[in-house]
Amino acid sequence: MKAWHFSETAYPYLPDSEQYESIRVTLPNRYFDPVMGADLWDRYLEEWKIAEELGFGLMLNEHHSTATCMDPAAPIIAGILARETSTAPIMILGNPIANRGNPVRVAEEMALVDVVSRGRLVVGLVRGVPYEVSAANSKPVRMQERFWEAHDLIKKAWTSHDGPFNWQGDYFEHRQVNIWPRPYQTPHPPIWVTAMSPGSAREVADRDYVAATFLLGRDGAKMVFDSYRSRAAEQDRSVPNDRLAYAALVYTGETDEEGLAGLDKLMWYIKANKVPRQFSNPPGYLARPAAVATMRGEESPFAFSHLDAEQLIERGIAFAGSPDTVYEQIARFYDDVGGFGHILNMGQAGFLDHEDTVKGMRLFAEEVYPRLQGLSARAPARVA
């Protein structure tokens, strides 16, 4: 089991949420104080350096027009981490390639970070959350098609070494593709793709990439992982655990009380995400049946914003408590979903301050992480 430290690098110093309609797309940036923002960036970068010392992989992402994430350009922060750290893998999860107008530029950025970091880059590719289509002016229909064409172009750019090739696809045209530098890793950096449904898991399985699923809980994660495994089985491939990743809110305290207090602060990430319907559900973003279910007022079984800490833990969306408790929660989850190989710890959010963030990371790294290695050595206790 590999553990990763993930922070969304939030800017939490906002007025009361009654005073704004949405934390995404329309929140005026006058609420962002550049000096406080710079201080936060010092701190978040420092926490990734500590994460490296503690043995975590480093995970970052990007979002746009939002206070939930101050990083609208993950490749830049990845480039900083390439110099601020020296051994840990650096993973962007991910590049929202259905929203990036020029995939060749993404291929260039990733190759550059891979070279500067001497091959430590892991490239996550994501479709992008629904609120991003406004920020990117990106059409919310046919995104999946655009995503995979962008992926194909990026991968070909990384792996072509004999001068320009031509690309005239349905969504992108680039007639002289010849990136410099090429990636440090051969044939290219590892690729991860988010999979939040059985259908998308199959597409990731087809390409033998790592499928990462976020906050879906044990039922949702099992559904996604099972779909990945069964697709691979159809192709006579077995799935090592390192193909499957799961992101959860994670806080380890010295006691259960301390762990729960940490989780309470991490829950800012869930509770602060105030987004009106026109941004959370742009036409065409959801698959048709899900769009119809939404119109009928049906709530997704995987919705979690209304859950309290206990329910989040029960569903496997959060792991929190003393080291023993956190280990037991993860071990149970591991068994319930049929095993997985990467845990993406959302270990910082909102007002969880530097000291408490580092304490949670350290207790996890020292008291929980070593025991997780035993998990991957054994077969999951219950496999469907």
Add this chain to the structure above:
Amino acid sequence: MAGSSPASITSAAGTGVDLEVVERGSGAPLVVLHGASGPTPDAPFVDLLAQQNRVVVPSHPGFGRSSLPEWMDSVEDLVYVYLDLLEEYDDRAVTLVGVSLGGWVAAELAVRRPQWLGRLVLVDAVGIRVGGREDRDIADIWAVGTEELLRIGFHDPDKGRQYMSLEGKSKDQLEIVARNQESAVLFGWEPYLHNPKLRRRLDRIDVPTLVLWGASDRITHPDYGKAYAASIPGATFQLVEDAGHFPHIEQPHEFAAAVGRFADRRLPGPAGQAGGA
């Protein structure tokens, strides 16, 4: 085109599209191209128009039950479907009425001077660029909430609420609503609900044209409509009072009366122009 109420599926020759088409009434053909919220063949204005004309209401590709080939992604694609579909009509036989998104399609058709086009009615049409680069000619309908949309789209938001209501709709009907919304985005996302080149082509329109506008429209302001009309030679601009972006829905009688008067070949054409053949 052998159509019957409520709907028949017609193949538009050569385009590979199966179009859902509703026809009502008899007389001179009047083709209605619907807006971004989808076809409304059962709305009262259709029957009112059918008292005088043979009203033909096709669903655009991707809307209602019309098919949508994968290669289609632009209003220009819709234009060529209708050029094929309407080709069989006699010279100058058709009064073409385009509402909102359908108005854009109608204007694109008219600048191509199809032989069947006799008269043109643009109703709260989108499709052109009027203002500067920081002006919103057309309110961003995909960035506002439902209440705001009702406020800017209707003179009386309660009428809008009724029109947009999903209450009592079956799963199949909701499926069509979702499909309509997707297709509107597909055709209108960027450039946002317009063709940057269209306005300078409008002076090619060579048929009598009525530009009909809801006086309370705040999605496309009447000033936008006036600019539209001013770009079309000899066009008449007319307001529909107590109506927003959907005058055919909010004021069906006034709407049908205005369109009917304009379409009536027995009357002289507007602005001193001769009526169609």
